[in-house]
Amino acid sequence: MAESGQQGAPDPGKAADLAEFIVLLGELRIWAGQPSYRVLAKRVGPLLRPARTVSPFTVVDAFKVARRRLDLDLVVGIVRALGLGEDEVDRWRKACVRVHACAKTGGPTGALRQLPADLATFTGRSTELEALLAAAVRPRADNAAATVVISAIEGMAGVGKTQLALHAAHRLVRDGRYQDVQLYVNLRGFDPESPPIDPAAVLDSFLRHLEVPAQQIPDGLDERAAMFRDRINGKSALIILDNAADEQQVRPLVPSSPSCLVLITSRRSLIELDDAVVTQLDVFDQGDAVSLLTRIVGAERVAAEPEAAEAVVEACGYLPLAVALVAARLRSRPSWSLAYLMSRLRKHGVDAVGTQPLQDVFDLSYGGLDSRTQRLFRLLALHPGQDFTAPAAAALAELGEAESELLLEYLQDEHLVQQQTPGRYALHDLLHAYASGLAQQEHDEERNAVERVLSWYLASVDAAAQQIMPARYTLPLELPPMAAVPAGFDGSAEAMAWCDQEYANLLAAAERAAGIPGSDLAWRLATSMSMYLLLRCHLQETLHVHELGLESALAGRHLAGEAWVRSNLGICLAALGRPESAAPQLTRALEVRRELGDVSGEAATLSNLARVLVESGELEAGLDCSMQALAAAGRAGDRKREGTALNSVAICLWELKRPLEALDYLHRKLAMHREDRDAIGLGLALHNIAEFHETLQQYDEALQVLREAQHIASASGDLHAEAGALFGIARCLSATGQHQAARPDLERALAVFEKLKAPELRDARELLTRITELTDDEE
Structure with missing residues (x-):
């Protein structure tokens, strides 16, 4: 492959997909001296045709790896502004067009890459750098050939350990090494306000990135570590464990395969870490x-x-x-x-x-900062997470988002904040401690700032929940007016992506909220986060934040909060396979709902309790609970809760071996959703009816219902629901011997399941294998 014409500049021809192209664009910015987005926006505007003013937000967005498309004119302007000649600009233009065409046709998929950006100002450390590179690539003695390569970089705070590790990592990747997987985590080993990150939580994140379905990730640390070693075995993988507290935190995160390299940074000596090559980093000469x-x-x-x-x-x-x-x-x-x-x-x-x-x-x-920038810098230390966005910073300091972005860019120019990934900022540990000391001197604004940013997260995650599950029983928000606009979303996919990005910060926000006496933010955050956490199968985290929320609700005597939190605890405990613990939580929630006169809440809780009773084998009790839920929904005039209750009754009747009655209730639910023109409820009802018909081997009836479900899902843009319907159609066709006819629908469903990493993926692959074998035999 041809190399880039300008010395040292990244080669856009190496990008296999849009994500890799954006990564290379970020590397080009570093090669050009890493100008701030504010400076780059000023350069880009006059280069566009026609020339115009470009917002720093627009430039920041172009460097976000999760983007689905880029503005070609903007990319060309950025490349020109970064100093490349016209021949190189043309190469970047062609590469941009190519990766967009690749995205439209579905593939290829790039390697998993999590490395933060290298620093344009990396200086010195030549001896240490060469030692790290040599340890990663040199042949080893036979007795060490079957072990993972581990390099530990140790030294005091601010000495440049992370920069050295990242620079070495980028050098190795540019040389074509460790192309399969690149993982990075800041273990926060020395945060004065928060404990080091639990290695079990890190493994959960790593396994999800390695495409392990959430339902298959075990709960225990040892089991997760074993699965991680298995899934990464044989892969050419580079793992950076930054800011480690000690050997105990690191050891479960180290794979065993000799194809892997692990770079660890720490302020402490890691002498007990077997076979690690230690690099001691001192201050500069x-x-x-x-x-x-x-x-x-x-x-x-x-x-x-x-x-x-x-x-x-x-x-x-x-x-x-x-x-x-x-x-x-x-x-x-x-x-x-x-x-x-x-x-x-x-x-x-x-x-x-x-x-x-x-x-x-x-x-x-x-x-040297002006007063508004000083205030923002102080307040950044109060953010509950380890990194933050401009909107979150705006909420802290009561700023508009545009002003927050500009002030953060100025702080970045002054090296007072870091931006290792586009749009996400962080404070170095030492600067965090310094800013925290300044903030503590301003007692009047500290609590207000924390409550502002927690309220912003609450409003944002609630908006996400409304997109993820519009039909859920909605928690009314009670928030003060905010200067910062909460996050908004265009559909459930965008909402889930935001929650994924802010996941660690949402958990940190819930922890921080639990420490505010008399506040209802802890239980409100837990409740609003529950839909996302449960869908992503973060069950232990769901349990933890709701236990914090329950303590807060009980301490503040918030009865409504207690009911909400106990309801979600019951759902979570049932999902964890603990119905005996779930039932008491739901029973108490039901008592509180009735005490408050919350009839819709009563109906929702009764439906959840019915499911728990069914899972416990108490089928008649479950049916009675479902009937009570249906009656309560009717009294409340709540059609959505009525639909849920009808579904609950049908499930109970099915388990009681009364399938015709079960189908009757599902058809009542279907008719109600048709009348209300509720596309989501209609799709779910059709899916359930089809599943019942399929189980009864009534394949013609199931196919008719599934085709309608597919049409509705396609019209609403719900990819997962459409793929589920296609998978059902393929199953029914295959069950009736129509294996060739089943293949196109199955392959379409499988492509979506692979893209979404859906739990149906394994079953769909097994069906495709079975169909392939059967059709080969027929030929």
Whole structure:
């Protein structure tokens, strides 16, 4: 494959799909010196035809790997703005057109890639870098050939461990190594406000990325670790475990296959980690520290005052983080000399350089910000998660989203925040601690800021839940007016994608909310998150946040909150296979619903309780509960709850071996949804009726119903429901010997199941194998 014509620039021809193309576009930005999105937007606007003003948001969006398409003119403008000549611009244009065409035809799919961006300002560390690269690629002795390669990078905070690991990783990937899988996680081993991340949670995330269906991921740490080792065995995989607390946190995350490389960073020594090659990272020497200063501020300014430059880096203690911060401050002040910068560093009277380099450097950077940017920086330390978006930051600081984006870009230019993936920002641990100290001095605004951002997450995840399941029993929101606009979604797929991206932050928000006395945010967040968590089979997490929510509701005597949380706890415990624990939660929720006079809630809870009773084998009790649910829904005039209750009655009757009566109730549900023109309810009713007919081997009746279900799902754009109907049609055709006729529907369904990683995937593959064998025999 041809290499890019400009020295060191990424080659767009290597992109196999749109996601890989966007990754390479991000690498091109790094190659060009990593200009901020704000700066890049200013460059791009005049290059477009016609020229126009371009928002930084528009540029940020072009670098988001999850995008389904890119604006070709914008891509060309970005590539030109990043300094490529017209021949190279044409190569990027053609590659962009090619990957879009590939996306329309369905494939190929790129490797799983999670590496954060490399830094354009990476400097020095040549000896350590070469040692890391050599350990990854050199042949090993026979007794070590069957073990995974582990490299541990150790050193103090701010010394550049993460940057070295990422730079080495990107070098290896650019050289064609570790192309199957690249996984990254920040283990948050030294967060003063939160415990290190549970390795079981990390394994859950890794396994999902490796396309293990959620229902198949075991609960226990040891079982997850064993599955991870099995699924990654033999893959050319690179795994970065950043900011590890100790060996116990890391050990379950290390695969056993010699085809894998694990890079670990930690402030602690990991001497008990078997077979790890340890790299000790110290502060820069004077030459590398001056080189970093030069890369950021420019060679001319440093060459004009070499002695002052040496004094500045010495005042920074040669710590890379401190040097980068000081250099950023100098870059944004063209009128400052290095000597003047040095005088500012000594403004506290620290004449013996190095006595307290970080505090002085932080004070210098913070003091140079305007008041609104200072306030945002302080409040960022109060965000509950480990990274954040511009809208979340806007909620913290009562800003508009556009202003929040611009201020974050300015903080990034000053090296006060990091942006390792487009649109998502984070504070370095040391800067987080510094900002937290500043925020604590402003007691009046601290709690208000936390409640603002938690309310923003609540409003956003509730909006997502409304898209994911519009027919659910809705929790009324009670929120104060917000300056920041909550997230909005165009359909369930977009809502689920947002929840996936914000998953860790949503859990952190629920944890933080539980610590606010008298607040109802904890139980409201748990309830609004429940639909997403249950659909993604995050059952242990569902249990945890609802247990926190229940404590909060009980402490605040929020009866409505108690009912909501206990209802969801019952559903979750039933899904975990613990009906004996689920029933008491639902029974108490039912008592509270009745005490509050919440008749619709009573109907919903009775339907859930009926399902638990059926799973426990108490079929008659379940039927009685379902009938009560149907009556309550009728009293409330709640058609959606009535549909749920009719379905519950049908299930109970089916389990009681009364199929004709069960079908009668399903047809009542079907007629109601037709009358209400409820496409979602209609599709679910048709699916259930078809399943009953199929089980009774009434294949003609099942096919008729399934074809209508497919038509409805196709019209509404519900890919999963349409694939489910197609799968049912294929099963029925195959069951009647029409194997060739079944294949097209099955292959269409299988393509969707593979794309969505749906739980039906395995059964669909097995049916295709069986049909293939049968048709081969017929030939």
